[in-house]
Amino acid sequence: MDLTDIQAKIENSLANGFVDREIAGSEELMPQFIHNSHGDTMLLHIERELSHCSSFTFAIAFITEGALTSLKVKLADLAAKGIHGRILTSTYLNFNSPKAFRELRKLDNVEVRIAENDNFHAKGYIFDHEEQRYQSAIIGSSNLTEQALMNNYEWNIKFTSYDNGSITEKLIQEVELAWNKATPLTTDWINFYSKGYQPVALRETHPKVSTSKNQIMPNAMQTDALNNLSEIRNNGAERALVISATGTGKTYLGAFDVASYQPKRFLYIVHREQILDKTMASFKRVLSNEPDNAFGKISGTSKDKDAKYVFATIQTLSKQDFLTQFNVAEFDYILVDEAHRVGSPTYQRVLKYFQPDFLLGMTATPERMDDYNLYELFDYNIAYEIRLQKALDEDMLCPFHYIGITDYEKDGEVSDDTSALKWLVSDERVEYIIKQTEYYGYSGDRLQGLIFCSRKDEAYELAKLMTDRGHLSKALTGETPQSKRDEVVAELENGEIEYIITVDVFNEGIDIPCVNQVVMLRNTQSSIVFIQQLGRGLRKANNKSFVTVIDFIGNYKNNYLIPIALTGDKSRSTDKARDDLEVRQISGVSTVNFSEIAKERIYQSINNTKLAGFKVLKDDYTDLKFRLGRIPLLCDFQKSETVDCTVFADNYQNYYKFLVRMKEDVHLTADEEAILSFISIELMNGKRSVELLLLNELIQNRGRFGENDFEELLSEKQIFYNADVSQSIERVLSLEFFQKAAQKKYGNDPLVSVQDDTYVLNPKILDWMKNNSLFNKLFDDAIQAGLIRSERYNQDEQFTLYHRYTRKDVCRLLCWDNDTSSTIYGYRVRDNECPIFVTYSKSDQIDSSINYQDRFINTDTFQWYTRHNVKIDSKEVVEIKNSKTSIRLFIKKNDDEGKGFYYFGEVQVKDTEQQEFQVKDGKVEPIVRMLLQLDNSAQYDKYLLFEK
Known part of the structure; x- marks a missing residue:
């Protein structure tokens, strides 16, 4: 019989999964193995199927509220489109709580039933595509729980079957049989279930208190912080700051440190009276050997100023007539909670009055916009830092x-x-x-x-x-x-x-x-x-x-x-x-x-929005300057994982210009600035580190470094290097690689030359480094910042998967003699290399004749069109198909995405190219369609970025 289009696609897709991966199947129809690997989770696959189905049925034994919550937005979007589904679940092992069943009742577009079989332990997700007459199913080990959808090592198989396929018939029969026997989920049913419900033993999600002889013990974060505080004090420090996300145990940390310090008298200062009692209770628990009357509170209603451990609100403590009742050396240890507030007059009055042996500040958010240097107050001693991401x-x-x-x-x-x-x-x-x-x-x-x-x-x-x-x-x-x-x-x-x-x-x-x-x-x-x-x-x-x-x-x-x-x-x-x-x-x-x-x-x-506007960068700069107690360098931004160093290059050409804008007392000559701009704009992105490493060695070795020594260094560091790269870095650092306008912008003079198998740094640069300490510092800083940034790329390869590259980046990293990025457009065959640049969703304003249907067929195959007026036997097509030609695929979502394209790796041309014809300006012109096989299957979450 003749196959319909969808039947043929399913046939090819099944053949791809079970017979020959060289056969191009459609991703949405191909069998897939899902086990919650990086960038490829059950949650992503379920959401993707929900986005494209006409209806769905889940046959799932175990369901948690959290997993439902993570899907509710998608289900709400489906409801708005009139798409409905069914969920068949169970009471097996009493895993599903009455609350989970109540959450299921909230899904207006989902009908829910309870399986008759008490041992119902199915784990299947079925998605109908009525218009195309096929079903997709994911069956395996994953229940509808958070861990099973995202983290657990699970085994699931996704497959597709036409509606007259035998497996579809059997699957539908089994689902309908179980569904028709099942009990509809109603409020009355939930109420009845609740009466006899005995919850299963689930993992506790509240804090577990580690104890020894009923003594509370510090957690891992607190132990690290306590060790750091002890070391800081042993080195003579009298002040320190702890930066810790809300909920990570700052109060107990303070109590543990006080217990270790054993002060004669201790003062705890907080902004709000509301948490004084809880704070004092936490300290009592840690300092359990102390009598109750050792703890006192100073607030609007309490004035226990003679206690050994005093807990005070800043509002009461800062009143002049009350503050002066204390001796300036009354407390040998003072702890300030919410320490980012210390710039206010009340805190300043108190902290200038007292002279403790040790002052500790704690805050979750040290970044303030009130121009007060919090870090200076604590002598720039950051004892510990844990932000939200790390705490999670x-x-x-x-x-x-x-x-x-x-x-x-x-x-x-x-x-x-x-x-x-x-x-x-x-x-x-x-x-x-x-x-x-x-x-x-x-x-x-x-x-x-x-x-x-x-x-x-x-x-x-x-x-x-x-x-x-x-x-x-x-x-x-x-x-x-x-x-x-x-x-x-x-x-x-x-x-x-x-x-x-x-x-x-x-x-x-x-x-x-x-x-x-x-x-x-x-x-x-x-x-x-x-x-x-x-x-x-x-x-x-x-x-x-x-x-x-x-x-x-x-x-x-x-x-x-x-x-x-x-x-x-x-x-x-x-x-x-x-x-x-x-x-x-x-x-x-x-x-x-x-x-x-x-x-x-x-x-x-x-x-x-201009994310890197001057005000934003000024605030970031000021905060880091406060934190360091000096003018920050680009390396400081990179190490602290704040503003990317390339942002300064993109907006100001170099960091010096930004410092001028910040009205810092700095000065470079135009020639010095031109060299700095070159490093910042062309090399500091770190996408290839060899030029940066060479400049770094030249700085360290008085401007000379042997070619053989450099090659050995790169080999030792396992950095991609060959004769082409050697030639390329010479052309880049001599500026020959760049267009005339760029050469002029960067001062025309080469930075590096080669003499007698030795790399030689331009003597002018050596003189500038010797005679201008600022240039010396900023020149080296740009190189070091670039080297830090290069760590995010695989330097043992030319390109790193799923990182962005501009056309100019590609010209340099492919070791081409010149920057021809302005004339590459969609692709260029040169020196046995063919980079292909695809803008996936082209602008509506683009002429339909060049709005090609470049698209993923599946995670392994990409459909690509040449430019117009190209025939299948043309020289460029022959060159592209040549086995010696390395083809690399770069994709971006649309023209809003800037100049960078995601790198999807090398591809091979399948033997399926076709001659097609399209109309351009009223004239029929030839164009060639090719299927490109990805050497590395596209990571699923990255593939989904470009799915139409």
Whole structure:
């Protein structure tokens, strides 16, 4: 019989998977083995199938709330498109909790049934494609749990079958048989199940206290920090700073260090009275040998100033008449919590008054914008630093599921920076907010949430309206007295209310571990505030396995900050920000989920924003200068993983120009600056390190270094090097590689020449280094920064998979004699090399005659078209097909992505090229279609970036 198009594609795809991988099958139809490897998880495959199916059926024994939460955004997008599904699950081993079943009931577009068979232990995901008459299925070991979808080593097979295939028939029969016998999931069924439910023993997600003879013991982070503090003091330091993410045990760390130090008298200073009692209780637990009366509190209502261990609020302690009651040497150890506040007058008054033997500061966010040098106060001694990302990696915080969805929209209007109160608290928006918070839910038995909004009147009105609708809420603002704040927090902790709605408070200095839902109803003004608010829910607690973070994203110009904050990216690189937007898994089982519309808004915000504007770079520079106590160098930025050194090159040509803009007392000649620009623009990206290494050796060896010695050095370091590279670096460092305009820009004179098999640094440069210490420092700094940056690339190869390269980069790394990037366009065959540059989604403005259908067929095969007016027997096609020609594939998503293309490795031309014809300017012209076989199958998450 004649095969339909889809049948032929399935046949080829099955042949690819089970007979011959050289046969080009379509990725969506090919059999695949899935085992949660890097960039290739069950979660990605399930989401991809959901994005393309007409309906779906999951037959899954075990389901957790967290796994459902990570899929709810995708399911909501499907519901908006009218796509429905079914889930068949079970009560096997009592694994599924009543709460998980209640979460399943929230899925409006999903019908759920409970299998009749008590031993139902299936693990299958089936996706229907009705229009094309086929089904895809993933069957194996993965249940619908966070670990099984993302982290566990699982074995799953994805396969596709036409609707008249025998395996499809058998699969559908079995599913329908089990489905028809199953019991519909109803509220009554859940209530009945709850009465006899006995939970299985799951991994505890609250902190486990290590004890010895009932004594609390430090965790790994605290042990490292304590050792560092001890070493710092042994070296004579009198002050130190600990930077530690919220929820990582700063309070206990302080208590452990005090126990080790054994002060005669100790003072603990905090910004808010609200956490004094909890802090004192933590210290009592560590200092368990001390009597109760050794601990005292100084606040608005307590004045226990004679205690051995004094815990004070800065508001009370800083009052002049109270402060002077103490001797300046009263305390030999002082600890300041929320130390980023020490620049304020109250803190300055206290810290200038006391003269302790040791002063310790603790903060989660040292980056402040008040021009106060926090680091200087603590003598630049950073004893320990652990940020959010590392804390999650170390399992010190509660996992979270971030949900980025669009804010309420009506008639094209959505929240923005100028929204009026009547819009923010309109009945429609309040109903929308409640619907979304109920849908995405929370972990635990009861809702205990924080809502952050932007205006005080909005907070009060929203609290009233949500309470009227059955969600008891109270508002707290900066105007709320401390006693009232304590009262409301206690109500949340005791389950008397569901939400605290706040503005201006609770960004920091508050500890409410029970919080299991964080709602953001405001514009993201800064990454610092975003992380502070996110952190309110990240403390581990009993009966909480994850935190749901729901972010309502309007038309805000600062939307670009969201992915940057979530990933901890401080590079200020636009390319990196776009990459951040694609991140799905932060750490462990913490996930990031954007609805389609919200993701598009953020993408546009990234494209419309200058991430490296002067004000931003000035703040980053000032913070690092404060931290170091000197003018920072590019190496300092690289080592601290803040601004990428190439950002300064892209925006200022060299770092010197930025220092001039910062009004630092610096001066270079035009010739010196030209050399610095060359290093910064052309070499500092580190994509090939050989030029940087040679310059580094020349600096170290008074301007001369033997060619043989250099070759031995590169061999020792296992860096890619051959005769072509040798010739290439000579042309690059002599400037011969570059166009005339670039040569003039870089001063025309060669940096390096070769004399008697020896590399020789230009004598002018040696003189400048000798006579101008600033040039010497900045020249060497640019080289060292580039070498640090080069560590992200595989230097033993010419290119690194999935890193971005410009056409100019490729010309240099392929060792071509000249920079011909301006004339490469789509591809160029030269010196047995053929780089192919593909812009995957071309602009709508591009003439249809050159908008070729370049696309992935599957993760192994790419369909590619030559330029117009090329025949199959033409010289360039013959050269491309020549076995000696190395073909390299570079792809970017669209023209918004800048000049860089992702490298997908070397490819081979399959023997399937076809002559085709397309109309251009009313004239039929030949064009050749080729299938390119990737030497390295595309990493799945990278492949998905370009899937149409």
